Every structure is written in C-alpha cells, then in structure tokens.
Amino acid sequence: MFFTPTINFLTSRGHNVQILCLSIGDADGKGNIRKQELFQACVALKITMQQVKIVNHPELQDGFGKVWNHSLLAKFIEDEITSHCIDMMITFDNYGVSGHCNHRDVHYGVCSKLLHDALRRDVEVWELISTNILRKYSGPVDIWLSMFLAMLQSNGTMQCLVNEQYCRSLKAMAQHSSQWVWFRKLFVVLSSYTYMNTLRKIK
Template sequence: MFSVIISLLAIVIAWRFRHVRSQLASWRAGQRALLVVAHPDDESLFFSSYVANAARSGVEVHILCLSTGNAGGLGHVRVAEMSQACATLQIPKSRLVIVDDPQLQDGFHPWRADDICKHLAAAFKSIQPDELVTFDAGGVSGHPNHTSIYHAVRHFMTEMRSGQACGYNDRSGSGSGGGNRCRVYTLATHQLLLKFTGPLGVLVLLGASRLVSGPGSVVLFARDPSLSFRAMICHRSQLVWYRLLFVLFSTYTYANQLDHIGYLPLASRQGE
C-alpha cells in the first residue's frame, strides 16, 4: 500500500509539471545523447528518469558502460542483464557498449582518467552526441568508479579545448571553439536525507531548481516510476534487499537533477 501511495504521488507531481517536459522536448527532439556509467545496473538505479525523458523527447540515447561489473565473477551474467534492462528502457542493443578493459575492472578503487578517456573518445567520435550525461564529483553513492568518470570527463573537456584529447583528433577545427557543441551534464548527488525521501524529495527539488535548461539545473520527472523497478528486475544477480530498498525510497527513481557543467566541441556531421 505504501509503495502504491508513493507511486501515485510521483505521478501527480509529474503531471503537474508536464509543461516543463514539453519545454525540454522542444529543443532536444531528434538529437543524440551519450550516457556514461560505470557498472551494469547504474542506468536503472540512477538514470532511469533521464533515459525515459530523453527517449520520449525523440533523443537517440546511447550508453557507454565502462565495466562488466565483474567484481563478483559475474561479468558475463551482468552484461546479458544490462541488455535486457536497456530493452526495458527502450535502448536498442546496438546503442549499448560495455567495456571489458583490464584497467577498468569493477571494484572499490579509482580508475585512471587516461584509461577512461580512450573509451570515451572512441564513443564520442562514433556517436557525436548533442549531450553527454554522467555522474558528478559525488558519484551519487561515492563509489570511486563513479567519481573517476566525472574526473575523466572533466579531463576530456579540458584536453578537447586544444582539439586533441585521449587519442581523439578533431580535424574540423571545432576544438578551438567553432562548430557544433555537445552539452555536458552531471547527475546531482543529493544529501542523505534528500536522497532517500522518494517522491517527497522531488518536492524539495521543485523549490531548489530552475526547471529549465540553461546554465543551472534541469529536473526530469519520472512519468512512470515503475520503470526503474522494471529495469532493475532485469538485473537479477544484483537484486539484494538494500538495492530493492534503494529503488523504492531513492529520489533518483522519481526524478533526476542534471547540472550543466560545460560543452564539448563537435566535428561537423556529414550532411549537416
């Protein structure tokens, strides 16, 4: 009964602010996005509101997952589970890349920026996304794999200003400031109380954020809060009690706050 009440409250909040979603959709339709995560299940636990809103707005969402989640020796299982979860999130398998790099193995240790950047550069060159989304410096949970991605993206942004980053060679000249640009967003890490107040925490976000794209924050609401549950169920090997509680009580199930941190230059796309 409690979960039903929470879901109904989240739906009411999302309906009340449906005009915000329409404003966001108007400038994102037909674009490409690259979501960069550390482990299979990150997309379901933390980013489901973003993915659902982007897909609904007509954005072609791609996911780069930088490990197979093999800390428990179940990497091959988790790869298959992530494909199923992405199907639930309406992300085709062709838009999912899962990296199995000896230098980027799942574990409670930091990853080197250069090891991340070579995979980030390859994905960026292939996809040429209009927006890139990943963790912020807090990594939601403080996991060092999550925070390492943030620092690597910052490093990538700095290096791209010279037109050369981690093996990515931008010969279009856009690295010096011309051409198209990719917006870079990070998922806000909330304080403990806000993090675990479910849709009630969304009410706090409503008052704290501008709710429109721009130099500040964008808050994206889950029209269907059960999506995170359904996607997470695909990760059967990870369904332990504390993750189930996280999905139920986490604010991330009901809304994602994205903070705009800058731009990356894009090479001119063929035909544009």
C-alpha cells in the same frame, strides 16, 4: 539505479540515446552475467542492444580501491562521441551519488583536459547531482525540494527531470537478477533517484 528518469525523459521525446558502460562489473566474478543483465535492463527502458556499449578493459575493472585511468576513460568517451556524433553527455558528478570510486573516476574522465579541450565547443556535458542522505532516501518527496532549488538557479544550468515511467524503471532494475536483493529493492522504492534526476550543466 540512478539515471532512469533521464533515460525515460529522453527516449519518450524521441532522442537517440546511447549508453556507454565503462565496466562489466566483475568485482564478484559475475561480469558476464551483469553484462547481459544490463542489455536486458536497457531493452526494458526502450533502448536497443545496438545503442549500448560495454567496455571490458584490464585497467577499468570494477571495485572499491581500483582507481581508473582518467585519460583512458576520456579516450573511450571521445571515441564514442565521435562515432555516434554525440552532442550531449550525461554523467555522474564528482561524488558519484554513492561515493563509489569508479563513479567518481567516470566524472573526472569526462572532465579531463584531454576530452574537455577537444570537445567543449560541440558537446554539452551535464552531471547528475548527488544529494545528502536524507534527500537521497526521501523518495518522491524530494521532487518538490529539487524543483525549488532548481528555480533558484534561473540561468538554465540546472534541469529537473521527473520520472514519467516509474514502472518501467522498476522493470529495468528487476532485470539485474544477480543484484536484485532485498536492500536494492528497498533502495529503488525509497530513492529519490527513482523518481527524478537533477542535472547540472558542466561549464
């Protein structure tokens, strides 16, 4: 729903993309179904199952009001970086696009002192910028505004990535059949995150 422009950009240029999902999404008791749907969506995005890791930990369960342990998140992230020699991470910003507490916790896990002190010299970290509700649902119109705002940041700390594979993104989202209800279909069509991502480098 949020990162496909970035994923499509990186895979089309031959980068080795690893996906780390920190929950199976079991808030409605459909965790195992959603796990398989994520694998299928990644395949639609030209990412093999071997490049996807899904964590199912009792302290990292999906749902509003369930605060995740930031140090535990950092440990999973650090292990993944070490095992795959990762040199760049892309994650949510501190609002997490939709304000979901789990998205925000992932941001704080990435930025936690434990992870930051160990890896800041070797790994670039970028965050997906959350926008206000008008821009969020402006579809492709937001491309021009985002690019203009990024141009004002001429120091290289912001990047705008336009989705070059829109149909691939729709196909990937459609793999989530347990969640592919009318309002999510509408979201994918209207959301600016379907058409582009604006990333900001975390210092």
